[in-house]
Amino acid sequence: MTIRVQAEAFDYGAECAEFAANSEGVGAIVTFCGIVRDNDGTLLGMDIEHYPGMTERALTDIEAQARTRWSLADALIIHRHGALAPGDMIMMVATASRHRADAFAAAEFLMDYLKSRAPFWKKEHTAEGVDWVAARAEDEAALKRW
């Protein structure tokens, strides 16, 4: 189980390959990568602020919850902070399990929870100025299905 919170970019392909190579005896790996949407070309850039210390604790807790719910051989969460440009990769999750249902469900669970329960805040830069991204009610509602 690995959690990384970092400013630097990550190599999605290399991370997926390494995760797969280290997951012995599994039958399924699910990976997801979140990318900075350019909002039809209006987004100039994004800053992601986080709460060092609590971020790692929250992600560790979310990952531990996933492990109690599904049979996971391994899990990986990488989340960036700092300045990002449209098209940049923000974060990724990977899950490994014996059968694919566990890996898919756990990956979705990790995504739903880290959107609303890990202390990250996005700030968007557009031609009109700078604005903090508001949390969406549907992201909070998504937690109720688990």
Add this chain to the structure above:
Amino acid sequence: MSITVLYFAWLRERIGVPREVIETNAATVADLVAELRTREERYALAFSDLAAVRVALDQELAEFDAPLSGVREVAFFPPMTGG
């Protein structure tokens, strides 16, 4: 008691500092917020709508009625937008 108070995102911008150490006898988070509001206009503005504010005590999410006894670090921030 002295408590370290952290602010993130627009709360940090409105209050103007990322962290400060506060001497307080507030019993709960709500009491601390009430105390801060009376200090200066920037606090009153930042805490004008508590529905838009979340709190963590020693890096764990908490409610506004949570007691502050034994707490070393309080953080205020808007709803999180990770992912």
